[in-house]
Amino acid sequence: xxxxxxxxxxxxxxxxxxxxxxxxxxxxxxxxxxxxxxxxxxxxxxxxxxxxxxxxxxxxxxxxxxxxxxxxxxxxxxxxxxxxxxxxxxxxxxxxxxxxxxxxxxxxxxxxxxxxxxxxxxxxxxxxxxxxxxxxxxxxxxxxxxxxxxxxxxxxxxxxxxxxxxxxxxxxxxxxxxxxxxxxxxxxxxxxxxxxxxxxxxxxxxxxxxxxxxxxxxxxxxxxxxxxxxxxxxxxx
Numbered sequence: 001x002x003x004x005x006x007x008x009x010x011x012x013x014x015x016x017x018x019x020x021x022x023x024x025x026x027x028x029x030x031x032x033x034x035x036x037x038x039x040x041x042x043x044x045x046x047x048x049x050x051x052x053x054x055x056x057x058x059x060x061x062x063x064x065x066x067x068x069x070x071x072x073x074x075x076x077x078x079x080x081x082x083x084x085x086x087x088x089x090x091x092x093x094x095x096x097x098x099x100x101x102x103x104x105x106x107x108x109x110x111x112x113x114x115x116x117x118x119x120x121x122x123x124x125x126x127x128x129x130x131x132x133x134x135x136x137x138x139x140x141x142x143x144x145x146x147x148x149x150x151x152x153x154x155x156x157x158x159x160x161x162x163x164x165x166x167x168x169x170x171x172x173x174x175x176x177x178x179x180x181x182x183x184x185x186x187x188x189x190x191x192x193x194x195x196x197x198x199x200x201x202x203x204x205x206x207x208x209x210x211x212x213x214x215x216x217x218x219x220x221x222x223x224x225x226x227x228x229x230x231x232x233x234x235x236x237x
Contacts, residue, residue: 010073014063017056018074018081021049025085032089032096039096040180040232042089043173047226049085050169053078054215075145079138086168087134091127093172094194097179097187098123123191126198133198134165140202158209163200170218171197173225180232 028045032038060066060074098120140161152158175193179186210218 010070010077012063014060014066014070015056015074015077017052017059018078021052021056021085022081024048024052025081025089028089029084029092032092038233039093039100040176040229040236042093042096043176044226044229044233046085046089046093046169047173047222047229049081049089050166050222053082053085053166053169054219075142079142082138082165083131083134086165087131087138090168090172090194091131093176094123094127094187094190097190100187119188123188126191126195130194130198133201134168137162137165137201159206160209161206162203163197163207165201168197170222170225173229177225177228177232 024045028042028049031045032042056078063070066074144161148158171193172190175186175190179190
């Protein structure tokens with residue numbers, strides 16, 4: 001008879017990267033939303049989460065005797081982690097930019113004019129829309145797992161519907177890097193990017209699952225972005 005576990009969940013090496021990714025995302029949210037936080041610090045943790053997420057599935061599949069429960073738990077916990085890291089964290093980075101920009105602070109203090117108040121309301125609505133679309137995208141991904149498996153068996157290749165939420169780990173840090181080096185205030189532009197990417201999350205179009213060459217290119221781009229973010233943070237401490 002199997003011994004009853006003292007805690008629910010799975011706690012072996014197959015989910016360790018997912019848990020670490022979640023912790024990274026949570027730290028990113030905390031530091032961007034705190035008084036001492038900054039959007040660029042959040043971007044660093046967003047990229048760390050993206051790196052960990054890129055390999056969590058590969059690590060999980062190395063265990064050949066996973067139970068059906070462990071497989072399902074891994075799939076569900078991965079999506080919940082993605083919502084925190086690639087849904088909520090990019091939004092918190094945008095809110096941090098509003099705070100640094102001063103627009104959000106003026107509204108809170110009541111010193112902003114009517115136009116600025118409405119602008120902040122619109123931007124916060126975009127932020128909420130982005131999180132909602134990430135949630136819908138992840139739920140759709142989980143709900144269509146059997147369909148994708150059948151399609152892969154039939155066509156020999158797997159496709160994603162809509163833009164994967166993990167794309168946020170490359171797109172939003174790049175937006176902040178452009179913001180820094182152009183010395184232009186792209187705070188509002190960041191939110192339009194949120195709107196566009198959120199719309200692509202729920203778009204009904206097919207994207208082939210990336211191959212190894214594409215993943216290597218993305219890894220190189222990500223490494224350059226990460227190094228640039230570290231440079232920005234170090235030179236501005």
